[in-house]
Amino acid sequence: MNASFRQRLFDALEESIAEDGYPKTTIADVVRRARTSRRTFYEHFTSKDECFVALLAEANAEQIRRITAAVDPAAPWDVQARQAIEAWIASIESRPALMLSWIRDVPALANTARRLQRDSMDHFITMVQALTDSEGFRAAAPVSRQRIIMLLGGLRELTAITVEDGGRMSDISEEAVAAAIALVDPRH
Numbered sequence: 001m002n003a004s005f006r007q008r009l010f011d012a013l014e015e016s017i018a019e020d021g022y023p024k025t026t027i028a029d030v031v032r033r034a035r036t037s038r039r040t041f042y043e044h045f046t047s048k049d050e051c052f053v054a055l056l057a058e059a060n061a062e063q064i065r066r067i068t069a070a071v072d073p074a075a076p077w078d079v080q081a082r083q084a085i086e087a088w089i090a091s092i093e094s095r096p097a098l099m100l101s102w103i104r105d106v107p108a109l110a111n112t113a114r115r116l117q118r119d120s121m122d123h124f125i126t127m128v129q130a131l132t133d134s135e136g137f138r139a140a141a142p143v144s145r146q147r148i149i150m151l152l153g154g155l156r157e158l159t160a161i162t163v164e165d166g167g168r169m170s171d172i173s174e175e176a177v178a179a180a181i182a183l184v185d186p187r188h
Helices: 003-020 027-035 038-044 050-072 079-094 096-104 109-133 145-164 169-184
Strands: none
Touching: 003 027, 003 038, 003 050, 003 096, 003 169, 027 038, 027 050, 050 096, 050 109, 079 096, 079 109, 079 145, 079 169, 096 145, 109 145, 145 169
């Protein structure tokens, strides 16, 4: 598939989600915004859901790259935790409608997106495990897979509620950092 065409479809879908929400977005909306035809859309995706899942997979991969790049593995572990949370928040603030749709709309897709949900969680867990494998983090308590899942699940729900309520993600930064630090090392 032509990468620029794929990106045009993704951009059009994301614009429609921001304007109308995912449930109200139609393939007609996407092709109109992408300035292409339904036939061309169907040459690349079998459905709106398939396009959405592909868009989210790319968005999640980008979010993981941004978070990983923002963390200095030589910094003390609590500074690394802050860097990771602040990078998470910045990535959400750059695409709030898409991130809210990811959290709220994907569960309704059931089997269509179940693999995306599991793969994305696994990729985020792997990222956190890699980040917490630094010297600074080893000085704190070991971070279990279960604790990482609780942290990620809590961050996702806090994100959804904040965006739904019209708040800014940066307003919850300190609370999110404090919660992450407490989950990593309750003695801190």
